């Protein structure tokens with residue numbers, strides 16, 4: 001039997017996903033949260049899990065290097081990849097927001113500057129509102145941008161709100177909810193449909 005390959009977002013989603021696998025009886029003995037290993041094999045069910053950067057999951061799946069993937073909805077909205085989104089996994093819950101400094105200086109006579117790790121999501125959101133904005137791409141610690149005068153607002157993920165609060169920012173608009181999703185390569189979804197369906201059933205178990 002050919003193996004089923006899974007691209008899994010490293011970081012926050014990985015541990016929960018391995019835990020789900022464990023609960024459905026699919027164990028990856030070499031996995032531990034502290035391990036630096038990137039490939040894990042379950043010989044019994046012939047499932048190979050590879051740990052990739054969150055922004056690269058859609059690339060592996062779209063190109064067919066992996067059959068399926070587990071990734072945040074944030075990355076799906078940003079990448080717009082040609083894949084099937086087949087299941088909401090119900091974990092990794094957070095939301096996209098627009099946030100700004102509590103003591104925000106009003107912007108007059110110029111375009112609002114938006115700092116974000118998600119330029120397409122931010123651009124789409126303001127475009128749909130009919131607002132022209134200047135997008136400033138950052139790769140992390142986005143909350144710093146308004147504090148340092150780099151931007152007027154940010155578009156970012158909020159879960160507990162701690163990062164915003166501890167840096168003097170507040171949510172000014174909710175954009176949309178986010179959670180982890182199971183995605184599939186279009187060809188694999190047909191060619192390996194029964195195995196993928198079985199996995200989906202197992203992953204539903206809490």
Ligand SMILES: Nc1ncnc2c1ncn2[C@@H]1O[C@H](COP(=O)(O)OP(=O)(O)OP(=O)(O)O)[C@@H](O)[C@H]1O
Pocket residue numbers: 009010011012013053054055071072073074075092093094157158159160178179180
């Ligand atoms: N604070 C959060 N709470 C809950 N889920 C989150 C939070 N931040 C991100 N996520 C979700 O978890 C996924 C992985 O986030 P993680 O922080 O591990 O990596 P990343 O920040 O997207 O990428 P990287 O840090 O590798 O650039 C995100 O794509 C998102 O769906």
Ligand SMILES: O=P(O)(O)OC[C@H]1O[C@H](OP(=O)(O)OP(=O)(O)O)[C@H](O)[C@@H]1O
Pocket residue numbers: 139140141142143156157158159160161162163164
């Ligand atoms: O509402 P909270 O529970 O505080 O979580 C939100 C924070 O988590 C994410 O950052 P991450 O830790 O991934 O770091 P990053 O800024 O480097 O992306 C996100 O970008 C926020 O900064």
